Amino acid sequence: MIIKMAYQRTCMLLVSMCICYDCSSYDKRCDFNVKKKLATCSWLTYIPRFPEYVTAIRFTNNKFYVINKEFMSNLTKNNITSLFFISNSIQRLYKNTFSVFPVLKSLIVAKEMSLNVTDVDMAFVELKSTLENIRLNGNGWTYIPAGMFGATAFRNITKIVLSKNNLLEFSFKEVANLLNLDTLDLSGNKLTSLDVLQPVDVKKLNVNGNKIVLLPSFCNSTDRTSNLKTLTALFINDNALFELKPSLFKCLPSLKTLQLNNNKLNALLNNTFNVIPQLIELHIQSNNIKIIEPTAFKSTSLQKLNFGHNGFRFDDDGRFNQVNIFKHVPKLTHLDLTGNFLPGGYKPLKQMFSPLQSLTSLNLHGTNLRELPSYVFCLLRSLQRLILQGNSLRELKEGTFQNMTNLQYLNLQGNFIHSINPSSFPMEMLSRLKELDLSNNHFSCTCDIMWFRDWLRNKNKTRPILLNFPNRYICIYPENMHGKRLIKYNPTKDICTPWNQLYTMATILSSFAFITITLLLIAYRCHANIRNYFYLFRIHRLRRRGYIRLNSSEDFEYHAFVVYCDADREWVHSILLRKLEDEGLNLCIHDRDFDVGASIAENVDTYLQKCWKIIVIMSNDFAKSEWCQWEVDFVQERRRQQGKDVFLLIMLKTINSNHMTCPIKTLIKTTPYLTYKNGAGEDLFWKAVIDSIQKPLGNPPVAM
Ligand SMILES: *[C@@H]1O[C@H](CO)[C@@H](O)[C@H](O)[C@H]1NC(C)=O
Ligand SMILES: *[C@@H]1O[C@H](CO)[C@@H](O)[C@H](O)[C@H]1NC(C)=O
Ligand SMILES: *[C@@H]1O[C@H](CO)[C@@H](O)[C@H](O)[C@H]1NC(C)=O
Ligand SMILES: *[C@@H]1O[C@H](CO)[C@@H](O)[C@H](O)[C@H]1NC(C)=O
Ligand SMILES: *[C@@H]1O[C@H](CO)[C@@H](O)[C@H](O)[C@H]1NC(C)=O
Numbered sequence: 274m275i276i277k278m279a280y281q282r283t284c285m286l287l288v289s290m291c292i293c294y295d296c297s298s299y300d301k302r303c304d305f306n307v308k309k310k311l312a313t314c315s316w317l318t319y320i321p322r323f324p325e326y327v328t329a330i331r332f333t334n335n336k337f338y339v340i341n342k343e344f345m346s347n348l349t350k351n352n353i354t355s356l357f358f359i360s361n362s363i364q365r366l367y368k369n370t371f372s373v374f375p376v377l378k379s380l381i382v383a384k385e386m387s388l389n390v391t392d393v394d395m396a397f398v399e400l401k402s403t404l405e406n407i408r409l410n411g412n413g414w415t416y417i418p419a420g421m422f423g424a425t426a427f428r429n430i431t432k433i434v435l436s437k438n439n440l441l442e443f444s445f446k447e448v449a450n451l452l453n454l455d456t457l458d459l460s461g462n463k464l465t466s467l468d469v470l471q472p473v474d475v476k477k478l479n480v481n482g483n484k485i486v487l488l489p490s491f492c493n494s495t496d497r498t499s500n501l502k503t504l505t506a507l508f509i510n511d512n513a514l515f516e517l518k519p520s521l522f523k524c525l526p527s528l529k530t531l532q533l534n535n536n537k538l539n540a541l542l543n544n545t546f547n548v549i550p551q552l553i554e555l556h557i558q559s560n561n562i563k564i565i566e567p568t569a570f571k572s573t574s575l576q577k578l579n580f581g582h583n584g585f586r587f588d589d590d591g592r593f594n595q596v597n598i599f600k601h602v603p604k605l606t607h608l609d610l611t612g613n614f615l616p617g618g619y620k621p622l623k624q625m626f627s628p629l630q631s632l633t634s635l636n637l638h639g640t641n642l643r644e645l646p647s648y649v650f651c652l653l654r655s656l657q658r659l660i661l662q663g664n665s666l667r668e669l670k671e672g673t674f675q676n677m678t679n680l681q682y683l684n685l686q687g688n689f690i691h692s693i694n695p696s697s698f699p700m701e702m703l704s705r706l707k708e709l710d711l712s713n714n715h716f717s718c719t720c721d722i723m724w725f726r727d728w729l730r731n732k733n734k735t736r737p738i739l740l741n742f743p744n745r746y747i748c749i750y751p752e753n754m755h756g757k758r759l760i761k762y763n764p765t766k767d768i769c770t771p772w773n774q775l776y777t778m779a780t781i782l783s784s785f786a787f788i789t790i791t792l793l794l795i796a797y798r799c800h801a802n803i804r805n806y807f808y809l810f811r812i813h814r815l816r817r818r819g820y821i822r823l824n825s826s827e828d829f830e831y832h833a834f835v836v837y838c839d840a841d842r843e844w845v846h847s848i849l850l851r852k853l854e855d856e857g858l859n860l861c862i863h864d865r866d867f868d869v870g871a872s873i874a875e876n877v878d879t880y881l882q883k884c885w886k887i888i889v890i891m892s893n894d895f896a897k898s899e900w901c902q903w904e905v906d907f908v909q910e911r912r913r914q915q916g917k918d919v920f921l922l923i924m925l926k927t928i929n930s931n932h933m934t935c936p937i938k939t940l941i942k943t944t945p946y947l948t949y950k951n952g953a954g955e956d957l958f959w960k961a962v963i964d965s966i967q968k969p970l971g972n973p974p975v976a977m
């Protein structure tokens with residue numbers, strides 16, 4: 274049972290195969306494509322039978338030598354619409370050969386180097402079908418026989434390709450009567466001129482890769498009408514054109530595309546292209562242009578201008594006019610300046626580009642830009658694509674991409690940009706950008722790049738697509754990161770803690786302010802202590818230097834005579850006396866030590882003799898008291914004799930300025946004084962007082 278089923282299945286399989294492909298009866302040197310109804314045959318010496326569905330046959334690399342109607346007889350059963358002969362070593366093609374194909378639309382005879390063109394011409398005789406396109410390329414023909422395309426078979430032809438022969442000339446008379454001709458391809462021949470002497474209805478004419486040196490006029494020489502009324506595209510790339518006369522392109526009323534790449538043009542003159550009323554696309558790449566006259570590009574219709582690879586010095590304003598060059602192309606949307614030299618600086622770029630208000634695509638690949646001035650590209654309000662690849666840009670200044678809200682594609686590949694930071698691209702531009710290419714730059718993987726690294730890592734949906742990411746986003750600096758991927762840059766956290774210079778400034782300033790305020794407060798609170806301290810410090814210094822001898826008070830009974838007013842008696846008795854006499858100093862106080870009975874003046878005189886020094890206790894009351902004033906005057910005499918060190922002024926309470934009398938003022942000014950300080954600093958005060966009393970006379974001044 275099982276065996277039987279298996280057998281049936283195999284049988285059905287075999288049967289179905291034989292229905293689809295008549296396996297046995299067709300030549301194995303042919304491949305069949307049922308869907309395309311196409312057969313492709315090689316290594317044959319004859320033309321075999323084909324399945325009936327086949328309508329297109331390609332014969333490549335066969336050995337056919339001689340072809341006539343008889344040789345083709347196996348093809349008469351198929352309705353052949355498409356027939357290709359490529360490299361079949363055909364030597365002879367007999368008259369009327371193609372007449373066996375009543376529905377032929379497309380014919381190729383290519384790379385048949387041994388085939389005489391007159392044979393091909395004769396083979397079309399009596400062909401009843403109307404060909405749509407014919408390709409006769411790479412056959413090494415040097416001419417096309419007169420009347421070849423006059424056969425009825427060509428009456429309705431749309432495309433004739435005669436490329437890669439060795440045609441030395443071509444008469445447009447041959448195609449003058451072909452009313453449906455769309456494309457005539459004469460590229461890759463040896464034509465030296467392009468003389469169209471009669472009206473020809475062709476839409477696309479390709480004469481690329483010939484040896485054309487000068488272009489003729491396309492006008493009828495008598496009535497100045499156009500000979501190429503229907504021409505929409507003219508390709509004259511890879512020729513030897515060295516000059517374009519200003520009116521040359523007149524009489525091309527329908528021309529939309531003109532290509533003049535890779536010629537030898539060295540100047541573009543005024544008004545060369547504005548005589549072409551419908552021109553949309555102009556390609557002048559890879560010439561050797563040195564001069565562009567001010568209105569050379571003038572055109573009210575031009576939309577695309579490709580001026581790449583001319584090495585033109587846009588940085589030399591002797592060769593063109595910055596203001597006018599793009600001023601007269603109001604509709605220009607695409608501009609390609611690849612491989613030229615653009616100027617640096619804001620003004621020249623602004624002058625060149627600012628008229629281009631319709632521009633949507635600008636290609637500045639390899640234009641020698643070292644820096645991008647800010648606020649240039651924002652002049653191009655419609656710009657959607659900007660290519661800055663392969664320049665020498667090192668940084669993106671703030672404002673470079675300001676206001677470019679229409680930009681969708683930005684290519685900065687292959688520059689020397691070392692870092693990207695938030696100011697490089699305005700946020701509103703980044704959010705609308707669709708594609709961004711920053712690959713192959715010289716990224717410096719230091720902390721500066723952390724923002725960019727984080728931005729790259731953050732797969733935000735609003736982020737533009739990053740082209741060539743992450744493979745070509747590579748660190749170049751520093752040495753130890755060279756060649757590593759930027760996305761893998763992982764410095765430790767504390768190395769790159771964001772630290773703003775402003776913080777540093779603020780910290781320094783606030784510490785400075787704090788210290789100043791503290792010092793001022795201390796000075797305010799303790800100014801007396803500070804004075805006292807300095808006083809003491811100087812005495813000590815002098816002592817260390819050997820100026821001060823300690824034993825000089827021994828000739829006197831008292832160490833000091835105290836001058837004070839009655840209001841301060843309490844302090845003198847209870848504090849001053851106690852403090853100093855505890856230190857072993859002997860003080861002379863008038864109401865304790867003076868002799869009873871003697872006059873005050875006498876007493877003062879007597880006791881002053883016995884005192885080594887004079888202590889003056891000063892306060893407001895002291896300043897107010899006339900008696901004390903008298904005492905001061907009196908002791909001043911001593912000072913005149915023995916110098917100011919004989920005095921020790923103690924400011925018990927600061928004297929108000931309205932109580933300052935002239936003598937006191939003089940005294941305070943000329944004599945160092947100590948200020949009494951209660952509480953903190955009191956010890957310092959007493960130490961200074963004691964040291965000052967013990968200080969010998971006649972030493973260098975220690976005034977503050
Ligand atoms: C036609 O095809 C058959 C087999 O496919 C072949 O034997 C025969 O020679 C062919 N006829 C010619 C004229 O080549
Ligand atoms: C070829 O075309 C004719 C006319 O259109 C048609 O009658 C005939 O069946 C076709 N032959 C094949 C093999 O398709
Ligand atoms: C091609 O054929 C023509 C006419 O038969 C003859 O004049 C011409 O010399 C031939 N050309 C070549 C290259 O054999
Ligand atoms: C020529 O081509 C046009 C369109 O391509 C077609 O309408 C017309 O029938 C063709 N004429 C002949 C004679 O084949
Ligand atoms: C120019 O046009 C006139 C009138 O249309 C015509 O008679 C003449 O043959 C044309 N000249 C050329 C060289 O085709």
Ligand SMILES: *[C@@H]1O[C@H](CO)[C@@H](O)[C@H](O)[C@H]1NC(C)=O
Pocket residue numbers: 543566567568
């Ligand atoms: C080209 O045009 C500009 C501006 O229209 C004019 O100043 C200049 O002289 C012209 N150059 C020549 C060579 O005619």
Ligand SMILES: *[C@@H]1O[C@H](CO)[C@@H](O)[C@H](O)[C@H]1NC(C)=O
Pocket residue numbers: 648651675676
């Ligand atoms: C950018 O746009 C704003 C608002 O439209 C405008 O005020 C500003 O002048 C523009 N900046 C530049 C450089 O054009």
Ligand SMILES: *[C@@H]1O[C@H](CO)[C@@H](O)[C@H](O)[C@H]1NC(C)=O
Pocket residue numbers: 704731733734735736
């Ligand atoms: C994505 O980007 C937008 C704007 O750039 C921002 O507002 C948003 O917070 C981002 N989302 C995340 C997940 O980072």
